[in-house]
Every structure is written in C-alpha cells, then in structure tokens.
Amino acid sequence: xxxxIQTVFNDFYPGKxxxxxxxxxxxxxxxxxxxxxxxxxxxxxxxxxxxxxxIKSLLNNKIKTSWYLNANGFPTLKFIANKEGHFxxxxxxxxxxxxxYIPSVVLDRIDSNIVASQVGAYLGKxxxxxxxxxxxxxxxxxxxxxxxxxxxxxxxxxxxxxSSERLLKAKESILFLESNFKTIEGVASDINAxxxxxxxxxxxxxxxxxxxxxxxxxxxxxDFDTVMPGSIFHDxxxxxxxxxxxxxxxxxxxxxxxxxxxxxxxxMKAYVNEASCFMSEEEAKNIxxxxxxxxxxxxxxxxGDYLNNDSYYNTTYEDQNLVRAKTQIKLMDSVxxxxxxxxxxxx
Numbered sequence: 001x002x003x004x005i006q007t008v009f010n011d012f013y014p015g016k017x018x019x020x021x022x023x024x025x026x027x028x029x030x031x032x033x034x035x036x037x038x039x040x041x042x043x044x045x046x047x048x049x050x051x052x053x054x055i056k057s058l059l060n061n062k063i064k065t066s067w068y069l070n071a072n073g074f075p076t077l078k079f080i081a082n083k084e085g086h087f088x089x090x091x092x093x094x095x096x097x098x099x100x101y102i103p104s105v106v107l108d109r110i111d112s113n114i115v116a117s118q119v120g121a122y123l124g125k126x127x128x129x130x131x132x133x134x135x136x137x138x139x140x141x142x143x144x145x146x147x148x149x150x151x152x153x154x155x156x157x158x159x160x161x162x163s164s165e166r167l168l169k170a171k172e173s174i175l176f177l178e179s180n181f182k183t184i185e186g187v188a189s190d191i192n193a194x195x196x197x198x199x200x201x202x203x204x205x206x207x208x209x210x211x212x213x214x215x216x217x218x219x220x221x222x223d224f225d226t227v228m229p230g231s232i233f234h235d236x237x238x239x240x241x242x243x244x245x246x247x248x249x250x251x252x253x254x255x256x257x258x259x260x261x262x263x264x265x266x267x268m269k270a271y272v273n274e275a276s277c278f279m280s281e282e283e284a285k286n287i288x289x290x291x292x293x294x295x296x297x298x299x300x301x302x303x304g305d306y307l308n309n310d311s312y313y314n315t316t317y318e319d320q321n322l323v324r325a326k327t328q329i330k331l332m333d334s335v336x337x338x339x340x341x342x343x344x345x346x347x
Contacts, residue, residue: 030046030225155303177296205238237292245327
C-alpha cells in the first residue's frame with residue numbers, strides 16, 4: 001500500500017517525498033489518508049466506485065462547486081490537479097483525489113444550542129453562496145437520490161416478496177409509514193414538480209462533514225461527493241436528522257430516541273435568518289417539513305431493505321435495519337407531534 005500511495009501522490013507532485021501517511025476515519029464510503037510532507041499536509045482519497053459508479057459526473061460536480069465557492073470567498077477544500085491537469089489520478093481501475101489538509105476539529109453531534117445555531121446559519125450561507133452557480137452544469141450522479149415518492153414506492157414493492165416473519169416483526173412500522181405518507185406527499189410531489197425550486201445542495205449535511213476550529217467555529221463544509229441539484233429541504237432535514245436526535249439511528253431502546261426541541265429551534269431560527277432573503281414562498285411555508293420528509297424517506301429505505309433481507313445496508317445482526325427504521329419513525333412521530341402544537345411557526 002505504501003508504494004501505491006507514493007505512486008499516486010507523485011502523479012500530483014512528481015518527486016515530492018511522503019514523510020508519513022496514516023489512514024483516517026473520514027466517513028464510511030471512500031478510503032482516506034492523511035499525507036505528511038516536509039512542506040505541507042494533504043488528504044488523499046480513493047473513491048468508492050461501487051457506491052459512485054458515475055465517477056466522472058461526481059468529479060465534475062465536486063470540482064466545479066468547490067472551485068466556485070473558493071473563488072467567491074466561501075472557503076472549502078481545494079483540490080489539486082495532477083501533472084496532466086486533471087483533478088484526479090487514475091491508477092488502473094481506481095480513481096484518487098488529492099486536496100489540501102485543513103487542521104480542524106470534527107464533532108460527533110450537535111451538542112448545544114450554540115453549535116446548532118452555528119450549523120443552521122452556516123448551511124443558510126452555503127445555500128446562499130451557490131445561488132448563482134450555473135445549476136445546468138451539474139449532473140445527477142445518483143438518480144432519484146432524494147425522490148421521496150419513489151422511495152415510498154420502492155418500500156411498498158418490498159412488501160410483496162417479504163417473508164411472513166419479517167412482515168410480522170415490521171407490522172407496526174409498516175402501518176406507520178403507510179398512514180403517514182400523506183403528511184409528506186404534498187411537499188415531496190412539489191419538489192419533484194419543481195414547484196419548490198431546484199437548487200444546488202450538498203445532500204450529506206451531517207455535522208461530521210463540517211470542520212471546526214478549536215473554538216467551535218465552522219471553518220468549512222467538506223465531502224462534496226453527493227452535490228447535485230435538489231431541494232434545500234433535503235439539506236436542512238439531513239442536518240437535523242441526527243442533530244435533533246438525542247440518540248442515534250442504531251439505538252435499540254426507543255425510550256432514548258427523543259426529539260431535541262431546543263436544538264431544532266436554534267438551528268431553524270439561524271437557518272431561516274440567513275435563508276429568508278432567497279427562499280421562495282413555497283420554501284418558507286414548508287421549511288418545517290424538511291425533517292419529517294427526510295425521516296420518512298430514510299425510514300422507507302431502512303425498512304424496505306429489512307424486508308428485502310438486508311440487500312443494501314451493511315448489518316451486523318438480523319434485525320438491525322428494522323431497529324434503524326424504528327428510530328426514524330420514533331423521531332418522526334415526535335416531530336409531527338411538536339409541529340401540531342405550533343399553529344404558526346415564526347423564527
């Protein structure tokens with residue numbers, strides 16, 4: 001591996017010697033290494049072409065958006081071109097990327113209202129910074145990635161061939177999704193019909209993809225692998241799906257899965273404060289459906305995979321995808337109860 005990494009690195013910097021390198025836990029998809037040299041440090045990634053088979057489209061999207069942001073005073077990762085001028089290196093069938101290393105702190109969760117406000121405001125600024133990006137230059141690297149209507153349809157299809165045992169275990173969860181589809185059907189359909197504007201969105205806005213300094217100030221957002229045209233609701237909901245959950249999606253004890261109202265309200269107040277200048281009337285009216293929308297979609301994916309005998313998500317025990325679906329459902333139920341008590345939400 002050491003020889004391969006030096007070979008890849010030399011495609012970007014011929015003749016430059018690596019002093020040391022180390023694998024780092026930088027997400028679950030790509031293989032990531034920190035490279036240390038005498039005159040600077042770098043991040044080297046081997047792209048996962050199983051998860052991202054349309055790799056050239058992915059590279060197109062992340063390079064164009066990251067360079068646009070940097071050029072317009074919104075700092076993020078800077079990708080480095082190889083000796084042929086490409087922002088990647090191809091070694092056999094593998095694709096590698098090199099970017100600058102940013103000394104930083106990565107947080108596991110949104111653990112305070114202050115951090116929630118920072119993340120909400122930052123996400124609003126991120127969306128605002130990309131308003132004038134030529135969205136037609138982006139490609140759909142994962143078709144129907146956040147097509148909630150299709151995710152629900154796929155879930156319903158999974159019911160047809162599921163085992164009687166798994167159908168019985170999942171009965172309560174199945175009934176919840178079927179009875180609550182109407183809650184998000186309207187906004188999901190409006191996104192598909194582009195009644196809710198199509199914008200450049202990140203699509204993976206968990207807090208682990210934001211780098212902080214030692215004082216908990218956000219330095220930049222990273223991991224542009226899923227940047228595509230989409231709705232701001234997807235980014236808002238995805239950030240809150242973990243951020244406003246007192247536990248994790250792996251929690252078996254549902255009593256520990258609770259909706260953190262204070263985190264939610266701090267995030268949303270800060271996001272809306274930044275985004276109100278560009279949000280359409282439909283976006284402003286429906287922004288609070290962002291979290292239920294994403295929770296419903298993810299519950300459909302987890303539960304559908306469970307009924308399909310765990311063919312997509314990695315599992316370590318038999319009912320893990322059912323557990324994951326139940327955490328999403330528990331949180332969604334709590335969010336809907338909260339929203340029902342708010343006749344008019346003003347931030």
